[in-house]
Amino acid sequence: MSDIQERITASFNSQGLMATLGAQLVSVADGEVQIELPFSTLLSQQHGYVHAGAITSVVDSACGYAALTKAPLDSDVVTAEFKINFVRPAIGERFLAVGTVQTSGKLLAVCTGEVRALSAGAWKVVAIMQATIINVRA
Numbered sequence: 001m002s003d004i005q006e007r008i009t010a011s012f013n014s015q016g017l018m019a020t021l022g023a024q025l026v027s028v029a030d031g032e033v034q035i036e037l038p039f040s041t042l043l044s045q046q047h048g049y050v051h052a053g054a055i056t057s058v059v060d061s062a063c064g065y066a067a068l069t070k071a072p073l074d075s076d077v078v079t080a081e082f083k084i085n086f087v088r089p090a091i092g093e094r095f096l097a098v099g100t101v102q103t104s105g106k107l108l109a110v111c112t113g114e115v116r117a118l119s120a121g122a123w124k125v126v127a128i129m130q131a132t133i134i135n136v137r138a
Helices: 003-013 016-021 052-068
Strands: 024-029 032-038 075-086 094-104 108-119 122-137
Touching (some): 003 024, 003 052, 016 052, 052 075, 052 108, 052 122, 075 108
Antiparallel strands (some): 024 032, 075 122, 094 108, 108 122
């Protein structure tokens, strides 16, 4: 495991929210991070879909950690801004948030994120994010 994978794994494992949601870090690659979220009625909203807050949280983390793979070694990252579109109800057995760096520099990274739901053996996109991530001193 590379230093950046170890760093992201340690950071992810220290996030209380990800533990509360039951999210798991699936993969860390250069410019891309994937986080899985299992369905739980504890995360549902009044119609039985997974709540937008849970979906947003995992894709925000996926984008942030994707940006961290491109950040200078002496930096950490925080989200400066994001926009999310929910394109269908979050119905599924599990969800995969994929954060991908589109461009990165000394200070900012622009990422896109996608959340896919697995239902009846097929994956469908339920949310799309664009995020700006800022590098900060570690």
